[in-house]
Amino acid sequence: MSTSTTWKERLAGKIPADMAEEIDAFETQIHLRKQGKMEEKLFAETRLRRGAYGQRYDNGQRFDGTQTQQLLFPEHETKGPDTFWHAPGMMRIKIPFGGLTAAQMEVLADLAEEYSEEILHITTRQDFQIHFIHIEDTPDLMRRLSAVGITTREACGNSVRNVTACPLSGVCRTETFDVTPYAQAIMSFLLGHPDCQDFGRKFKIAFSGCEHEACGLANMHDMGGVGMVKTVDGVEKRGFKLYVGGGLGAVPHQAQLFNEFVPVEELLPISQAIARVFARLGEKKNRNRARIKFLIAKLGIEEFRRLVHEERAILPEDPQWTAFLDDLTVTDEEQLKPGQPLNGAETSEGFAEWYRTNVYQQRQAGYVVATVALPLGDITSHQLRALADISRRFVKETTRTTVEQNMVLRWVSETDLPQLYDELLALGLAETGAGTIVDITACPGTDTCKLGIASSRGLATELRKQLGEQSAKLDEAIEGLRIKISGCFNSCGQHHAADIGFYGNSRKINGITVPHFQVVLGGQWKENAGSFGLATGAVPSKNIPEVVSRLAKRFVEEREKDELFKDFIGRLGKREIKAMLEDLTQVPSYEENSWYYRDWGDTRGFTMDDLGKGECAGEVVSIGIMEIAAAEREVFEASVALDENELQAAWQGALNAMLRAARTLVKEQFYDVPEEADVVVAEFRTRFYDTELFSPKFANYLFSAHQDPASEFEQTQVHRFIEEAQLFIEGAYTCYYKIAAPLEGAKA
């Protein structure tokens, strides 16, 4: 029986002193905010930097299928703007490079049981997330994590987020060297570092050991390092090919090469100098332009590099820069058993398929990495605890999470695989298809995210089900494709880097909102997220499985030998793809088929009574919506021009599309607005930007292009500009639904 009355007492001496102090301080801040003695915005950023995030419906409102209802939380205190104190929130838990011990897994399982509902979610950045947490439970949760060496510090907020690395680091057959100790070192160095406390936005770091695999996805991070070896004066030296300014988000940016070879001794000081430049010159007021990618785009990589080197030269010497190099074995792993081959042992049904898709041969003979594929990245507390036990008995606690929302067991002796498979099977953890088309990545979307527009998890579940049923018949050409889904344009599902990506949006049909997904094709997962896809058109959510089916069929039938999917998509061309999917963009009326008017995995829909209210207006499509649809078409045409390398035409087409959509909105208030671009932009600014009726982030895409039109056209820039134009159109739809007559807005 316990004799402690609090976790703070129970864990006294087991938590590092600095961490204990920080958590105590956070607990005090919770009390201060409750008493109204701490400003809500300040508290919001404080809790975010501790990993305590908001969740859907925390503004106290929820649409019940017919109308928006107030959620009557007992008091009206807030933990941030429009965020009720008592509303459940999400806790993000940083797992550097995904590495976990058995004890850590057990504590995570305990926390999910006691503070949530027995589910843990693995994110696309190797973190864990636990949902439905009460803010007042977070200090104890942090203490219990801290006692086993895990922090939630800077898991959210404008800070250096979890440092990710390839889950095969150290055992990979093609890596240059094991990047794990470097990931660990930079994580420790930058955590809470004074130079990283004044960013305008978050900063994400990733490491890869290989240049040509997906690995750490260095190209889509604020800073990405790819392990390199260089011979200097006959001595082999380690370093990193360092990339900066990559990122997905609403408008993806491919990272730019900062330096071909940063010696390992310079990794930390250069990172510190980058952080200083970002903190000093990065945007602070406009969050939508505050990631480092915008700073680098503004300065140019040459100037950015110069500033970083200038900063590096004046940095005060810090022994931490190189201290970690004295012991690079700190993250080394031990083997529990000798590596031995399978040797034809008897296996259970299903083993062969699991072995084919979920087992990776390490470069160390006789050892393999076994992937535990987790649908939607979810695992129960019971499963995780059992996996901790497995990680003690089969390996020496060598487990990692992956950015594909799975877990891996490393250093499994191959001869143990049949028994391991049987035990995983008994736990419901022997899903096959890891890293294949059925292993779909999805962000939380409308399930829990405040920003989710459509149900990414619902769609992923449906696609997984349909593809899983066909898995035995799937052509080898498509088996290795990646599908990634985001609930909105913010890319948490990493849809830009997938062969087939989707992000949630919506359209109105006869006045009723219908969930849609934008189809994004042509991305590349390998080569560290080597290229990003482009939007091809919005399709009703319920037709997305058919989109996948048609694309897969076409690829199987028409691909050229060894042709990559992204190359096939490029060869096919957007016009052809658009034509192929055109019929799928159509939505029957609610009366014909109300199924389209509900999202995957959600039973909420419109009752006949609801429909009755909107019927009189519902059959008319306004000229405004038609005009915005026409502008959307112009964006598509711009992307076709891009494919055909008509860069200037593509750029101009995208700008014209934005102007058309902007003029459509202005016309709602100023019917005789002239067509001159200057007038349209000025009127749009006054009526929609200044009044905040239109997303300022998207409005700025138009203002920037109009004010400073491109004079030279480069493929990457035009590609990005077309993405911006597409988002401007999304913003125009949203704004129009807000401002238009009740005819259009009745069921917003």
Next chain:
Amino acid sequence: MGLMQELQRINIKMYLEDPEALSAEEAFRVFNSWIPTTPDEVLIDVADYSHVPEGPVTLLVGHEANYSLDNDHAEPGLLYSRKRPAEGDLSARLSSALQAVIKACQRLESEPSLDGKVKFRGGDILLVANDRLNATNDEEGENALRAELEPVLAKLFAGASFAIERDTTSQLRLNLRVRCDTNANAATLLSNLAA
């Protein structure tokens, strides 16, 4: 004993007579309908976890407590998870948690769209003390909890005898499985508790 009195997070599960009687989709739909129609509790959202085996298949998230169609150990039932502090001493809190889960079972049993197919076993209850700090899964913890629980159960089952069993696996939370040979329905159990 003193620490057991601190126990606030109380989970109680009642088991379906027919394990197949309530699908994830049905639970999702019904739980959604409860959100705007339950004035005495703040219910917030429904989450689908049917893709995870032996977990909370369908979760109705609330402020004071969660409800879920739970499939732990492949034994489907309705799980009530009290999260926020409740009034009264531990005995009163155990009683009110029992009352809440039985009421929810009764509501499911009488849900028109489920055609009366959902029935719960009145004499099979799992209680989990969801608090490893104040309620450890050992003999001392069991005795302390039983001392509070048994009088409540005696009332619930109107004096009928019952058996209590604990899964002693050390990593589990303190848990007590209560079995009583009774055919009492939800209304009777609620009436017994209120007596």
